[in-house]
Amino acid sequence: MENSAINGLYVATFSYLPYVTVAVTALGFLHRFARWSLAPSGTTLRLRGPHLSSSSALKALFNLALDLLLFRSVYRENPRLWAVSWIMHVCAASIMFSGIHHKAHLYLLGLMDEAPSLMHEPFEPPIPSLQALLKRHIPPLLPDAVERPTAILRGAVFACMFLILLARRLKDPALRATTSLSVYYLLLLLISGSLMGTALALESFTPYLSLHGRMLLVSMHGITAQLFIMSIPFTCEIHMLPGAELTKIAYELRGWARR
């Protein structure tokens, strides 16, 4: 790839695509919430008694926290899948919220800061005030000496966990029949994105790429990250925002209220 093309890709990925990402994601969420709120609200005929055996709201919240933080219900059903999914989610959270430069690693908040050093010229992030705010208020989670090498490890583990999940899906005929194209798309996006992220973390530890090689890798990583963000409201990734929490909370509170 020509250097000028890489420059163009880099600028497009980090200067223009974010606006598309934000717009598509916001519209996606609006569409999803509209679909939910426009659905009839009548009884769903649960046919079952209270979900909870807990005797108090406090215990209900404790049970809920166990499920949300430790994935207790997954552990009860399938400890091996629990190990993979829990480790994957912990890696995801730690990668997202620590980042190799002691900042949040969410695209708009983290990657933009790398732009000036990569471009060797002044570069204004699209939301400077938010980034500045986070820089000021989010303390580094880990010291740099720990953060950099573990970032490589976490990224690699993250990718491996997704590879295991993909293999599991391909191996099991029933699971394969259940899986829609969007799930494969998400898995491939996450595997490639995390592998590129790991390569970048390694690069920041022991540089091995030329400037344009690094720019290309950062751009590709940025594109996969943004494609993933755009997919959230349109795919089952919706579970990571309100889906899981809403259903769980509604379920637990409804169960508790009926007692």
Place this chain on the structure above:
Amino acid sequence: MTSAKLSLSLRRMQRVYVDTCTRCGLCIPSCPAYELTLDHRLAPSYKVKLIRTLEAPSAIGRLLGLRKAVDVETLLTATYNCALCGRCEESCPFGIDTVSLWLSLRESLHSSGLNPEPLKGLEDQLLKSGNPYGAPPSMRAYWPELFGLDEAFRRAAGRRADTVLFMGCTPALRSAAQDILAATVLILEKAREGWTTLGERERCCGYPLLILGNREEAERYLSRNVELSLSLGAKRLVTVCPSCYRMFKTVYGELRGSPPPLQVVHVTQLLAEYLTKLRLEVPRKLGVRVAYHDPCDLARASRVVEAPRLVIREVAQELVELPRSKLRTSCCGGGGLLQAFNNSLRLKMARRRLEEALAARADVLASACPGCKSTLVEAAREGGLSVEVVDVVELVARAVGLSW
């Protein structure tokens, strides 16, 4: 087979549930029907996929003509080879109310007339006779004669009392389950309970109608039984069947918006009360090793798991747990009207449960459901398995020295 453009209108929470499903597949191995057939069409997450395809599309979807067709055979296989046991719901990490989705599917198929012929016949029979077996209403009051309990029954039927015994169709009309009613009546008499019964006026609780997809008729049957019970001055309704219990205890409130104006108890809860308050005394425990099979409707759907165990511990030497028990119990096959749609699957499920009891070296397999008992007895007979299947009520009656 033709393809169906079935309109499935989901409620708000159901739509959230369907969107929340990550296709993690945790529900797949937990489904007893899938486990025994390995047919992916029976997998719960595959059914969610079908629902997603069938669901009425959004305005944008309609404009783009996105409503896809689903093969009718696939749809019927997926929908009716299901015992509605709720095991998938228990395994879902997102707490997705799967049974409500399966019921919506059945309702849609029912309203579009696509439900299978055997189930249409069953519904007609039920609406004509008031029970799923097509027996005339007078047959409900016939069983006491078989056990020499006709006098006690006649004395109780129709009188005003605090406790009404809701017999249920299977215990009143199926020979394999009639012992349960006989034992219950004997225990009520021994405990000097002031009880009554609707007798010949009793009708189906509405559960089969509900799972056939006819919600309106189910509500009518259910309400009628509650009104009749109230007219006898009842303050407490006792059921021997967990499905009836579930209908009165939970579904009545779901359909009517408020719980029934009388206390609803399952007979095992009543027995636990009798034994703990010493209204029944057990002279000597039965020298048997009892494995308890939790009925889905009682354990998973109604969260009644301790009362039957307490009762068994009080009356039998030893209680052993089956590998799948309590909220994670495995269906015996007797649910979801599987008998009418796929009887061989029903018996396979029951046989596996019996084998689990044999592996646990149990002398007796006890349940607390007439449907479970008749299914397990039939499977034991067909498979030549020597496991005695009884109801918890029968065990109690034996332990307190009653015979019939």
